[in-house]
Amino acid sequence: MDKISANSTFRISLKQEHVLLALILFVGACLRIVAAYSLSLSNDELSALTRARYDSFSSMIENGVFIDFHPAGIQSLIYYWIKIVGDHPFVFRLPFLFSGVLTVYLIYALGKKWFGSFTALFSAALFSTFQFSILYSVFARPYSPGLLFGLIAVYAWTILFFPEKITNLKRPNLFWWVIFTSSMIGCTHTHYFSFVFAGGLGLTGLFFIRKDLAKQYFVSGAIILIAFLPEWEIFQKQLGTGDIGGWLASPGVWYLPQFILHIFNDSKSLTAGILVLAVPGVVSLIRSGKWNKFHTIGLTWFLFSFLTAYLYSIFRHPVIQFSTLYFSFPFLLFILGSGIEFIVSTLNRSYTVVLLTLIIGCAHTVFSKELFSRSQFGVFKDIAIDIQKWEQEFGKGKVKTVINVINPEYINYYFRKLNYEPDVIQWKIEDRKQLQHFSMLLDSLSAPYFCFAWSNSGHPYEMIRMLREKYPVLLKKNAYYNSATYLFSEAGVSICEDPSTRIFYNVKSGSWEDRGAEDKDSVYFTLDSLHTFGPGYKKPLSDFGSTGYLLLTSRIDFKTDLQQMDASVVISFDSSSVPKEYHSLSLEECNLQPGRWQRAYFTRVIPNKVNPELILNSYLYNRGGHFIEFKNFEITIENWDDPYSN
Structure with missing residues (x-):
């Protein structure tokens, strides 16, 4: 008969346990391999790849690391890796893919030492199959190596500090001190929040240190700090170009629940199912006295990382993202797994819960989240393929292209892979x-x-209205997450309707008319020192409906001999004549050819949760009292693609 796994509540033979572990590793590896091969490189990956293309290491540090807000470790790895093996997307991601698969095993190994087989297998199954952990396991960014270094450090730390958790120590302590120290060094050179995690781990050791370990522990700490010294200059340089955050939005009070929802595929039903079992189980663990020091340590590490990022984001500059918590969230999985184990351990064959978790997680990620068929981030490969296909279908010389990306090299990477040069x-x-x-x-x-x-x-949404005036027919489109391609034409059958609202201001009648014709050049109105407000258009937002992603554009032709002026087009959303949202476009920014008629466009997104009390109010405001001529005042409202929904 097979030996039973050493767990007082979870009855499973070692053979069954190893079969489950092998299945978890196989599923996790398959999901990550397919993702690494099929998914487009992300913006951050292409940025890292672009910043690694320097002839010398010193040039890469100066031009590719100083401008970034990460330690130099991963950028240095990428620099040498692409020189050795090339920059094919899958090969480029291989070190990170390997780290991600190994992390699945380490979650199991550490979880078993701390809590037993069920929590270990359950946590590994969650990490193996849910989208959050899969994507950050394969991205060629610091997340996968940073988590790997952190888990190795914790595993070695556990062996050194808690010998009672070790049943068969085959390596001498010196070996584990080397593993612990080198892994902690890896954390400090990978990501600043894997550094934060390492700091939390190091501080925790002070509460459990034994006299016979004190000397080695402080020597190890000194080595870790000395090894970070080369990064200190880089850190100072990075701070000299700005803070390590600031381009993100400040987190709200519900950030932590939102994160928990996100790690479970943004599924309310899956999250509720896990929490309904886990929360009562954790409460029962505490009441029964089975909550132990490892539960406290794991929860403390997760909260330490979260609160460090959250409070820094509140009181200095926003830095927190879901990825920031990647280095500590396996310990949250351990807590949830322990709670669920307490609830299901009395069931016959409770190991089937692990198997169901693996099946449901995999199915939901592949079929509901559509990991491989729906973009989860801004894509570049798909866009390059679309552009090549359309230019070849309609004739390269007949299709002109504009591409909005942070750096043209990001999309040109894929054009080089396609051996194609678009007409940009x-x-x-x-x-x-x-x-x-x-x-x-x-x-x-x-x-x-x-x-x-x-x-x-x-990208300015005004471009859409400009394009649809010149090319009124939208022939084709592919809307991805935070990215899209559109093909417009002068003639043909459009795949979308005309604007739901399109009205002109009739100068002669002084009223707004639906779908009127543009005024003749001779029909215009003026604003001056006696007339500072031009015609305005007001309408309740509820009249436009509450569905869709609506773009409101105010368009006006103007002419002035002045080069500088204080006049603007205003769009506001008012409640009881008080603006709740106020937006304005300075016409001076559009005044590139004084003395000639010029056209200004101003577009804003109508709030998607329409408050029936809000009133759309768009008008002209000549604050400076300048003499300005206007004509062809038009307002359009049209459905467009929500950039964060595909």
Whole structure:
């Protein structure tokens, strides 16, 4: 008869346990291999790849690390890795993929030492199959190696500090001191929040240190700090270019529940199912006295990482992201797994819970979250393929293209892989002057088709209205998460409807008319020192419906001899005549050709949760009292693609 696993509540033979572990590792490896091979490189991965393309290591540090906000470890690995094996996407991700698969095993190994077989297998099954852990296991970024280093350090720390957890120590203590110290060094050189985790681990050791370990522990700590000294100069340089955060939004009070929902595939039903079992189980653990020091340590490490990131984000600059908590969230899984074990341990063949977790997690990730068929982040490979396909289908010379990305090298990486050079006429349209130049460029084009693509980069929605005036037909589109491609044409059958609202201001009648014709050049109105407010349009937001992603555009032609002026187009959403949201466009930013008629566009997204009390209010405001001529005042409201839903 097979030996029973050493767990007082979970009855399973070692053979069954090893079969379950092998199945978990197999499923986890398969999901990660397919993801690493099939998914586009992300913006951050392409950024790291681009910043590694320098002839010398010192140039890479100066130009590729100082401008980043991560330690140099992973960027250094990438620098040498692509020189040795090349930059094929799958090969590029291999070290991170390997780290991710090994992490699944380490979660099991550590979980078994701390809590027993059920919690170990259950936590490994969760980590193996849910999208959050899969994606960050394969991204060529610091997350997978950082977590791997952290778990190795904790495993070695457990062997050194808690010999009662070791049944068969085959290695001398010196070996584990080397493993512990080198893994902690790895944490400090990988990511600043894997450094935070390592700091929490180091501080925890002070509460459990024995006299016979004190000397080795402090020597190890000194070695870790000395090994970080080369990073200190880099850290200071990075702080010199700005804070380590600041480009993110501040976290709300519900950030932690949102994170827990996210790690379980953003599924309320899956999250509720796990918490309904785990929370009563944890409470019962505490009441029964079975809550032990490892539960406390694991929960403390998770909360330490969370509170460090959260409080820094509140009181200094926002740095917290879900990925920030990647280095400590396995310990949250241990707590949940322990609670569930307490509830299900009395069931006959309770190991089937682990098997069901593996099956449900895998099925939900693949079929509900559509890991391999729906983009989970801004893509580049898919966009490059779309552009190549459309230019070849309609004729390269007949399709002009604009691509909005943070760095053209990111998308050019995939064009080089496709051995294709697109007909790009402009990159990265962000500010108002670039938008005005784009408007003038459109007027000069004779090509019958126009492709607009973007990924992971803000783009002015005014471009959509400009394009649809020149190319009114939307022939094709592919909307991904935080990225999209659109093909417009001068003629043909559009795949989407015209704007649901399109009205012009009739100067002669002084009223707004639905779908009217543009005024003749001779029909215009003026604003001056006696007339500072122009015509305005008001309408309850509830009249536009509450579904869809609605774009509101105010368009106006203007002419002035002045180069500087204080006049604007205003869009506000009011309640009881008080603006709840106020947006304005300075016409001075659009005034590139004084003395000539110029066209200004101003687009804003209508709040998607429509408050029936809010009133749309769009008007002209000539604060400076300048003499300005206006005509063709138009307002359009149209459905468009939500960039964060695909």
